[in-house]
Amino acid sequence: MAITAQMVKELRESTGAGMMDAKKALTETNGDMEAAVDWLRTKGLAKAAKKADRVAAEGLIGVAVKDGRGVAIEINSETDFVAKNADFQQMVRDITELALQTGDTLEVLKATHLNGKPVEDVITDAIARIGENMTLRRMHLLEGDNVVSYVHSAAAEGMGKIGVLVAVKGPSEKAREIGKQFAMHIAATSPLSLSEATLDADLVERELQVQTAKALEENASSSKPKPDAVIHNNIIPGRMKKFMAENTLLGQQFVINPDVTVEQAAKEAGVEITGFARVAVGEGIEKKEEDFAAEVAKTRGA
Known part of the structure; x- marks a missing residue:
């Protein structure tokens, strides 16, 4: 698939990656925009980009x-x-x-x-x-x-x-x-779901694949590589826990009081969030x- 300047521009705007990195990501993934985002994240060259950031x-x-x-x-x-x-x-x-x-x-x-x-x-x-x-x-x-x-x-x-x-x-x-x-x-925070239980399973699996590939690549290029057990039992689960906290409403740090999560803030107020x-x-x-x-x-x- 031909990689156009517009495709590179769109990928750069949605990920903050450099022009050459964006072009390489698109080339490596045959122009698949979502796969290119994941490729950049695996290389540590971009943060997760939500679809809403790329459309208007x-x-x-x-x-x-x-x-x-x-x-x-x-x-x-x-x-x-x-x-x-x-x-x-x-x-x-x-x-x-x-x-x-x-x-x-x-x-x-x-x-x-x-x-x-x-x-x-x-x-x-x-x-x-x-x-x-x-x-x-x-x-x-x-x-x-x-x-x-x-x-x-x-x-x-x-x-x-x-x-x-x-x-x-x-x-x-x-x-x-x-x-x-x-x-x-x-x-302000645009959570993806109310809780971990309601988070889309396909999205979680995709994130797990990205974090696994990223952790293994980082470890392979490290001057002091960690044992596989540490990667799979500590680092990857830790990153997934952070992903869950950042993308579920109840797990997010409450913007009004970042010392507590939204779930904790609700409990302290004596209420329960049932949907949004x-x-x-x-x-x-x-x-x-x-x-x-x-x-x-x-x-x-x-």
Whole structure:
């Protein structure tokens, strides 16, 4: 497979690796971007890169909460100009409130009527009116004793670039108070799962392979190599334990008080986190690069 300059650029941006290292990684892995990331990590040339770091799109996340039920929806637009449009924001607000009341699945929401029309038709009308493609892409529902929301980079009340929902079990007032802190923590740290038990098994296996290859390679090139037993019984398990702690919500150091984990902070507050959702604009969508002048011209219909 031909390795293009754009591929090298993308890999460099997602891993922080040098140009030649990125090119070599892509060559060694026949252009497979995820394998190239792992190759660089094995060589100690990059940190783990989450897919969300390599993709982008515009739009807004709308969130709403009521009576132990929370919803977060993502509506994408082509440019950030439209995301700042009052008409677009009102549509996001209306669809979010509708999702909270009647939402079940994304398909059900699209078919539900808003102001006399299915939501899907409401969006189609907005596309014609505003002149830019839009998509109702995702919806997350979360239920629990107490559901708290948080919006990061808010564009207006209840909508922004990152929306977080967290379900907390315990005394309502305390749960809402510390739940907001947990939601802010989630927005900042982007945990992959609630706990080790809910972490994707394939992801864990991939990480184990990377850490094993890295540890063995480091040991082979060391002037004082360690016994295999030390590598397999101490070093690799230690690195995996760190991976689990960094990527599970309950295992992470609480950003409000780094001396304790999120799990410990919850226990000290007399509450239990039972679930969460973090939705960021553009996760999983490749954004076509476009210069600023072209983007302005597009919004003006030029």
